[in-house]
Amino acid sequence: QSALTQPRSVSGSPGQSVAISCTGTSSDVGAYNYVSWYQQHPGKAPEVMIYDVSKRPSGVPDRFSGSKSGNTASLTISGLQAEDEADYYCCSYAGTHLVFGGGTKLTVL
Amino acid sequence: EVHLVESGGGSVQPGGSLRLSCAASGFSFNNYRMHWVRQAPGKGLVWVSLINSDGSITNYADSVKGRFTISRDNANNRLFLQMNSLRAEDTAVYYCARDQDGLGYWGQGTLVTVSS
Numbered sequence: 001q002s003a004l005t006q007p008r009s010v011s012g013s014p015g016q017s018v019a020i021s022c023t024g025t026s027s028d029v030g031a032y033n034y035v036s037w038y039q040q041h042p043g044k045a046p047e048v049m050i051y052d053v054s055k056r057p058s059g060v061p062d063r064f065s066g067s068k069s070g071n072t073a074s075l076t077i078s079g080l081q082a083e084d085e086a087d088y089y090c091c092s093y094a095g096t097h098l099v100f101g102g103g104t105k106l107t108v109l
Numbered sequence: 110e111v112h113l114v115e116s117g118g119g120s121v122q123p124g125g126s127l128r129l130s131c132a133a134s135g136f137s138f139n140n141y142r143m144h145w146v147r148q149a150p151g152k153g154l155v156w157v158s159l160i161n162s163d164g165s166i167t168n169y170a171d172s173v174k175g176r177f178t179i180s181r182d183n184a185n186n187r188l189f190l191q192m193n194s195l196r197a198e199d200t201a202v203y204y205c206a207r208d209q210d211g212l213g214y215w216g217q218g219t220l221v222t223v224s225s
Contacts, residue, residue, distance in 0.1 A: 003153075013144035036211030038154070045204060045218060046154060051211030052122075089154050091211070096168045098144065 004029065004090055005099035011107040013051075017078040020104045022090030023071060030071035034093035037066060039076045041086045049088075050075060082108050111135040111214045113205050117217030125223070131188040131205030133214055139163070139183035142208040145190050148218075149161035155201075158190065159208070163179050173199075195223045 005023040012018040020036075022029065023088055034063045035053045038046035048057055050066035053073065059066055073092070085108040090101040117129040131143070145157040158169045159181040167179050178191040188205050200223050206212035 003155075038212070039153075045215040046212070047215070048211040048213055050215070055210070057162065057210055087153075091154075091156075095168065098156040099161065100146075100154045100156055 004092060004099055005007050006088075006090060006101035006104045008102070009105045009107065011109055012077075012080045013109045014082065016080050017076060018080060018106065020075045020077075020088055020090075020106070022073040022075070022092075024073075024092055024099070025071055028094035028099050029068065029073050029090040031095070032056050032093045033068070035066065035068055035073040036091045037064075037073075038089045038091065039084075039086045046089065062093065076084070077106070080108055084108055111207065113207065113214055113216035114148055115203060115205055115216040118203065118221045120133035120222045120224065121195055122225050123196060125222060126191070126193045127195065129190040129192065129203055129205075129219060129221070131190075133186045133188065133205075133207075136188040136207070138181075143181065143188045144206045144208055144212060145179060145188075146204045146206055146212070146215075147199075148204070149198075149201040152201075157203070160188070192221070195221075197223050199223050 037050040040046040053068045054066040065076045088104045112134045114132045144159045158180045160167050176194045180189045200220040204218045205216045209215040
């Protein structure tokens, strides 16, 4: 049950695009199309931004997109806005359990 | 509207026990798999446990296996986490979350502090 690997931090200017990677193994990310991404602002509960690799819940802007290749999933945020500054976590189904990434702090410059 | 409200957190000494509760409303609770996820102060999210819709299947993170027990009361729309033999490293905010479209709904969390 090892955590998925995410970069500790990423940054971008308003209007730019950023991508956050999430690397797992052939037992989690590579095995299932059940990768989800969560946004968490300080002091708040997480909110799902992407589920099943690339699906967006209603209400989530289409600036958020997800993809997967092999054992690595990615979250891309285009047209960065100030309110996107938050922590982002990936999560994968792994057969009998879930596993989260360590989290990535997104700074909007 | 879906609501998940955790309760039962607090301060406890190492080796002690706590029972967390998650009250669900606004949806058919007995149709959904549920999870507990925790977050230590200043740290990331960590999955703790899951239970299927009828309570017949449960799974646990290795770090809590044998100490924590997840259960549910579908008649009263409640999810529970019985935590025994608590350790300092169990200190965290504990969230319950509904499993559909990822973890689509989360509660606000309840803080558990294990300290002597």
